[in-house]
Amino acid sequence: MLELLGISVLALAALSAVFLVALVLKRSRLAREEQRRETLEERVRPFALALVDGEAVELPELSTEERAMLAEAIGRLSRNLTGDARGRIGRYFAGTSAYAAEIAALRGRRVWRRATAAYRLGDMACPEAVPELLRALEDRDADVRAAAARSLGRLGRPEAAEPLVRVLVDGTVPRALAFRAVLDLGPAALRALRGLARADDPDERAEAAELLGWLGDAADDALLIEAVGDPSAEVRAKAAGALGRLASADGAEALTEALGDRIYFVRLQAARALGQVGERAAVPRLLRQAREDRFEAARAAAQAVARVDPAALLDAAAEPDAGPHLHEAADLLRV
């Protein structure tokens, strides 16, 4: 027993010493590393900026470490850039060992390395990486899929639109990321979205309708007006929201009709959209909805009236049966 006590004391003392040494070593190593990175970054930063700005620059002989830091610095700059500057970044990276290393890592065994590679390929802006990233969209790990979706959005190639909407629909990539990635594609995604708006799967139709509200134009009005009559409530709501976002005057009639939808969140989206469209003819129905509908739909209706016809709102709020939503909207109008 005494021996056991002695061994325990020694073991714990040794463990304490290990942690203490680890703490000291870690701290000094990290401090050194931080300083070295700062120095390296300072050295390569002018080259990174010159490359991004399209200045003719002759790179000096760089060490492996410096090349890696240059790649990292350019990658970081790339996150805030679009257009020509990104094109220059893509041309710089194409064929470099840094690009080849990330492509190889994307096929590697370690999950975190695959995910990091997928992420960095988006910053490298090489369109050649698209096929590999599309493959990574089907990776067994969620982090890798998410990073690939993000990078495909950054690369802005139209062939990524349909796969991105599909991962958005089947939920294999977080919705916020997949949605953002499709938006990042911009008009390049429109053709695919217009096709998907007529897909058999109601979830695909719903996502396509919502995205058209962000990326589409007046040419999409007819498609979206038709979608407001879709059998799926999700599609009807998303289409109503999209018409509002596009401020489609042509959609006002369909939206007013949607105020009578049996599903409350369709009514909610229709009311909100009518506020964005500015449809004065819908004000009496919006006022009724603000008095009688479920909480969120009523609030949306009251706020829509505040946008479309402030005077009508103030009059209605003064009536005895106005209800809390008209009171709130009227008070906010006065703030």
Added chain:
Amino acid sequence: MTVLYDLAVVIAALSLAYFAALNLVYLVFTAIAWRSLARHLRARGHAADDEVFASPVTPPVSVLVPAYDEEPTIVQSVHSLLALRYPEHEVIVVNDGSRDGTLERLQDAFDLVPVRKALRVVIPTAAIRGVYVSRRNRRLWVVDKVNGGKADALNAGVNASRYPYILAIDADAILEEDSLLRVVRPIVASPDLVVATGGIVRIANGCRIDHGRVVDVRLPTSRLAILQVLEYFRAFLIGRVGWSHMNALLIVSGAFGLFRRSLVEAVGGYSSETVGEDIELVVRLHRHLRERDEAYRIEFVPDPVCWTEAPESMGQLSRQRRRWHRGLGETLWRHRRVAGNGRYGVLGLAAVPYFLIFEFFGPIFEVLGIPVVLGWWLLGDLSGVYLAGFLVIALLVGVVLSLAALTLEEHSFRRHRDGRDIARLVRFSVLENLGYRQLLSFWRFLAFYDLLRGRRAWGEMSRKGFRTVPEAPLPPA
């Protein structure tokens, strides 16, 4: 006499068994935490926070701030909350019948005007006296109500909130700019699965604060607060990471917790029947979801930071710990059916029994164990060598666990940049085992008396306010 002697031997044996088991659990959790945090750190290389921030479908959040006599810190806190980097959020301060100038300070700083706000009365609360919106920032709402306690104030906030997720935060807390974006990450990744998340709470005493932001992380000058810094490292970086890994997190800190609003409403909101409304809500959510066989996760996220003011006097710390322990006891009693019940999976078979035996009854073993073992030694039945051996082991285990947490912090987040701060923390890793831990156990032991007396009060917690950069004026909200 024999009976008493036998009882003492039993208590001593139980105390030793408790001590061995508890530390074994801690060591296992330390190993789990190292692994989890290493994975978390690697994931930072591909975290798409900018994309989540820029996504129009990132879920909007209502930030709820229950405030009772928070005059010294409330304006700074609200500034920091309004400045959070997040695509869409509102801040709802619930003034819970404060007796000081909390409401007036808010009115002056944010130009509040009364609004007849439509409130969903999903959860009953004490009477609402008025609702205000800020003319300077329309995302700030203030609900003024009759005092009903923290849980009641949070419920009023839930009723007033517009968005599908609520973030409950203490009025004396300061969130870092990206904290909300980070704490919402698991929900963005799995919105159908993750129902609640919590971030890390760190101690702001000693730090320099500028316009609601921590700009310089320093250790407090108060020794009592430094001891709490270490304690928080252990609790969050080891305890919560471990339980979260097992999906059996019982505590999402009331100072910084994000919840799916519809679920909070479904279970009836925060309970005013306990002073541990945060732990009670989380246990109730676990029960609600497990009884319905629903897949879910409640997660701890280690990098979003909430800075808070720690008590610096013995009296305040004692009251805080007695209150926390009372809250734990009330929660465990209310959900006693869960303990050891296989129907609740790891919650019933591991988490609740652990909290019952080690956290709730722990102080009994710790407080009674020491005199009994000493008595045993005085009677000559325990050799001095064994006694010394056990005491040294107890000290070393405590030191190992604190150093492990400190190393973990240094390996991962490195908030304390000044090497002298780390050296002080190492010194306190030893010192805390020579009195502080025993004192905490004693205070928690006293909570049994409070429980038996049926004490319900929260106790006073006076605020010093944060150490701020004085010269510059506040920016427009």
